[in-house]
Amino acid sequence: QSVVTQESALSVSPGGTVTLTCALSSDSVSTGYYPSWYQQSPGQPPRTLVHTTVTRASGVPDRFSGSILGTRATLTITGAQADDEADYYCALHLGSGIWMFGGGTKLTVL
Amino acid sequence: EVKLVQSGGGLVHPGGSLRLSCGVSGFSVSNNYVTWVRQAPGKGPEWVSIIYTAGSTYYADSVLGRFSISRDEMKNTVSLQMNSLRGDDTAIYYCVRLMAYDETGKYRGYFQNWGQGDLVIVSS
Numbered sequence: 735q736s737v738v739t740q741e742s743a744l745s746v747s748p749g750g751t752v753t754l755t756c757a758l759s760s761d762s763v764s765t766g767y768y769p770s771w772y773q774q775s776p777g778q779p780p781r782t783l784v785h786t787t788v789t790r791a792s793g794v795p796d797r798f799s800g801s802i803l804g805t806r807a808t809l810t811i812t813g814a815q816a817d818d819e820a821d822y823y824c825a826l827h828l829g830s831g832i833w834m835f836g837g838g839t840k841l842t843v844l
Numbered sequence: 845e846v847k848l849v850q851s852g853g854g855l856v857h858p859g860g861s862l863r864l865s866c867g868v869s870g871f872s873v874s875n876n877y878v879t880w881v882r883q884a885p886g887k888g889p890e891w892v893s894i895i896y897t898a899g900s901t902y903y904a905d906s907v908l909g910r911f912s913i914s915r916d917e918m919k920n921t922v923s924l925q926m927n928s929l930r931g932d933d934t935a936i937y938y939c940v941r942l943m944a945y946d947e948t949g950k951y952r953g954y955f956q957n958w959g960q961g962d963l964v965i966v967s968s
Binding site for chain 1: 879881887888889890891894896900901902904905938943950951952953954955956958959960961
C-alpha cells in the first residue's frame with residue numbers, strides 16, 4: 735500500500751522561506767495526482783491552501799505557493815509570519831476513488 | 845454560503861454501531877462529491893469514504909465492509925453508517941465537499957469545504 739510522506743517538523747524564522755515536501759512511496763508525485771495542501775490550527779478543521787498542484791484557494795495569501803520539485807509536491811512559504819505556525823498536510827488523489835493524506839508537517843515560526 | 849453541519853457522534857462500545865449525519869446547505873449533494881475524512885487524536889487526516897454524483901461509493905481499506913456512505917437528496921444530507929467499530933476508529937470525523945470539476949470542466953480533486961467535525965470515541 736502506498737504511503738504519503740512529509741517532513742514531521744520544520745522551523746522558519748519570521749520573514750524567512752521554508753519549503754514543505756510531499757512524497758509518494760510507490761511513484762513520483764506528478765500533477766496527475768492532483769496534489770493539494772491544507773493548513774490546520776489546533777481545534778480547527780483543515781483549511782485549503784493550494785490545490786491542483788499550484789492553484790491557491792480563494793483568500794490565501796500569495797506567500798503560499800505550490801509546485802512539483804523533482805519527485806515531490808512542494809509548498810513554499812515566502813516571508814513567513816507568526817500565524818503561519820500550524821500543521822500542514824498534503825493530499826493526493828491516487829485514482830479509483832481513493833485519496834491519501836500525508837502525515838503532516840508541524841511548522842514552527844521562531 | 846456553503847455549510848456542512850454534522851451530528852451523530854459520541855461514545856460507543858467496541859463492536860457497536862453509529863450513524864453520522866451531515867446536513868448540507870449552499871450546494872446540492874446530488875450534484876457534488878461528498879466525502880468523509882477522519883483524524884485520530886494527534887494524527888493526520890485519513891480519507892475514509894466518498895460518494896460520487898452518480899452514486900458510486902468508495903472506501904479506504906481500513907473501513908471497507910464496515911462503513912457505508914449514503915445520501916438523501918430530498919433532505920440534502922449525507923450519512924456515514926459505521927458498524928463493527930474498533931478502538932482505532934476513534935477520531936474526529938469530518939464531512940467534506942470535494943471539488944471535482946470546476947466551472948470550466950477541469951478536474952480539481954481537492955477537499956474544499958469542511959464541516960465542523962464530530963468526535964467518535966470507541967471504548968469500553
